[in-house]
Amino acid sequence: MIWMWIGFVAFILAMLALDLGVLNRKAKVIDTKHALIWSAFCAGLAMAFSVLVYFMYEQHWFGIGTEEFQRAGSALMTLQRGGAAIHEHGDPLLPHNGHEAAVMFFTGWVIEQSLSLDNIFVIAVILAYFGVPAKYQHRVLFWGIMGALVMRGIMIGLGAALIHRFNWVIYVFGGLLLLTAVKMLLTRESSVEPDRNPLVRLARRIFPVTTYFEGEHFFTRIDGRRAITPLFLVLLVIESTDVLFAVDSIPAVFAITKDPFLVFTSNVFAILNLRSLYFALAGIMDKFRYLKMSLVFVLGFVGIKMILSHHFDIPTLFSLGMIGGMLLVGVLASLAADRRDQRASPAEAGSEP
Numbered sequence: 001m002i003w004m005w006i007g008f009v010a011f012i013l014a015m016l017a018l019d020l021g022v023l024n025r026k027a028k029v030i031d032t033k034h035a036l037i038w039s040a041f042c043a044g045l046a047m048a049f050s051v052l053v054y055f056m057y058e059q060h061w062f063g064i065g066t067e068e069f070q071r072a073g074s075a076l077m078t079l080q081r082g083g084a085a086i087h088e089h090g091d092p093l094l095p096h097n098g099h100e101a102a103v104m105f106f107t108g109w110v111i112e113q114s115l116s117l118d119n120i121f122v123i124a125v126i127l128a129y130f131g132v133p134a135k136y137q138h139r140v141l142f143w144g145i146m147g148a149l150v151m152r153g154i155m156i157g158l159g160a161a162l163i164h165r166f167n168w169v170i171y172v173f174g175g176l177l178l179l180t181a182v183k184m185l186l187t188r189e190s191s192v193e194p195d196r197n198p199l200v201r202l203a204r205r206i207f208p209v210t211t212y213f214e215g216e217h218f219f220t221r222i223d224g225r226r227a228i229t230p231l232f233l234v235l236l237v238i239e240s241t242d243v244l245f246a247v248d249s250i251p252a253v254f255a256i257t258k259d260p261f262l263v264f265t266s267n268v269f270a271i272l273n274l275r276s277l278y279f280a281l282a283g284i285m286d287k288f289r290y291l292k293m294s295l296v297f298v299l300g301f302v303g304i305k306m307i308l309s310h311h312f313d314i315p316t317l318f319s320l321g322m323i324g325g326m327l328l329v330g331v332l333a334s335l336a337a338d339r340r341d342q343r344a345s346p347a348e349a350g351s352e353p
Contacts, residue, residue: 004056004261030279035276035277036280039277042273043273045269046273049269050106050109053101054101058101059098093309094259101259103317104262106320107256112269115252117288118184118292119241121285122245123141126234126241130194132231132234136215139216139231143235144238145275148246149268149271151239152242152250152268155250156264159173159250159251167310170309173251173254173255174251174307175307177299178303178307184296185296194233200233203232207228208225208227211230213229250267252299252302253266255305256302256319289334290331290337292330294326298323298326
């Protein structure tokens with residue numbers, strides 16, 4: 001089982017090394033075309049991995065999906081019959097075969113990818129606040145993603161352990177999702193105040209901070225003393241805000257599956273695509289005005305699903321359809337409103353004296 005985790009982490013590290021060490025060795029501005037190509041490639045990888053997940057869980061590669069593996073993700077007992085894991089209580093949040101595992105992974109990825117869209121707004125605000133030159137944005141987002149992968153891995157491990165030990169924690173996670181949905185509904189704009197960030201304040205107390213960027217460097221020296229650049233402060237703010245987003249998004253995937261491997265991999269593939277989505281969509285996100293409302297309904301739905309999981313089984317395939325439908329309605333409504341505004345603008349301009 002450990003080889004499965006090692007293999008996946010090694011693959012992701014190889015992808016990141018290819019990105020920073022080969023494709024983007026020099027600082028450059030990431031144009032929309034290349035961002036869309038890389039984003040489509042990352043999405044294709046996630047879809048291909050869902051097929052791999054099917055065979056892994058159907059054929060029990062490395063013991064995945066067996067009693068020993070599932071025991072790490074659920075407090076429910078399992079029975080071993082013919083090499084396959086049969087769940088005594090039929091836990092709906094654990095995969096019983098390759099099809100269920102693939103659907104759970106893909107649904108978790110869709111949720112994480114959709115919730116990350118709200119993160120794009122915040123990243124844009126942070127980069128604009130610090131005035132990060134466009135050619136340095138890729139590097140700071142790359143290392144921000146590296147930190148996010150580590151922190152989310154730790155948080156997912158803790159979440160799985162809590163659910164395994166205290167079954168009632170799932171109600172807490174569900175309630176947290178509902179509270180997040182209400183907060184998102186009542187908060188129209190994503191506000192970020194970097195200067196009030198505790199990590200930024202601590203860094204300013206420990207190190208002197210330059211007033212200018214030192215290329216792509218996070219550290220430099222002032223009068224022989226180590227100092228930090230504004231780019232490092234940007235990295236700290238991005239990392240800390242991702243922790244806040246993770247508190248919302250990770251429980252959302254636990255509403256789909258308790259399997260730690262599926263939760264982690266769906267998170268990783270969504271984060272892997274975040275940087276490309278930022279460069280591709282940051283400039284046009286204001287056109288999707290109703291997408292945030294769709295995310296409110298998505299969070300509300302998965303929160304209710306999580307709370308009801310011990311009493312009523314909402315099939316994962318149905319959940320995927322509901323989530324996809326909510327996001328599609330938000331996108332179509334936003335495009336229709338934008339088209340309506342474009343038609344109204346010439347008419348208003350023509351009516352002016």
